[in-house]
Amino acid sequence: MFTPQPLYARSFRSGFADLAEWVETSEPVEPGDVVELDPHSPGVYQLSTGHCSRFVGGVISTEPAVVLGYESSSNRHALLALTGIVPANVTNEGGSIMPGDLLVTSSTPGHATRWSGPDPCPCALVGKALEPMTDDRGVILVLLTAH
DSSP states (O other): OOOOOOOOOSOOOOSOOEEEEEEEESSOOOTTOEEEEOTTSTTEEEEOOSTTOSOEEEEEOSSOSEEESOOOSSSSEEEEEEEEEEEEEEESTTSOBOTTOEEEEOSSTTOEEEOOOSSOOOSOOOEEESSOBOSSEEEEEEEEOOO
């Protein structure tokens, strides 16, 4: 049984910028992958599967500053970034990405794309782009946001 221990510190500093939690996945995932809730397995995540998903869970963390929970004995688990800044896989499906653009899930599994609709975004946001991306696919820093 895992027994939580208190942490006492005068200050805490990290070179990384996200808070992550151990989660179960229904398939292999890699850092930077955009994931969503698996509709067939409550509490489990899968690669995002379609454009503008309302089931967005977040992005798999690369090197989180803070980790919550503990690694399960399951073969399929990953660190899901809950808040902060993380590298994320993106495509240009919605057009070139500029800093400040809102990002939603892409039709490319595990990727985000720029929200290019004229109206407010009707789906869940992945986050806000912090870097430009003009290639077909790439990895950029994203500020995770929810709405």
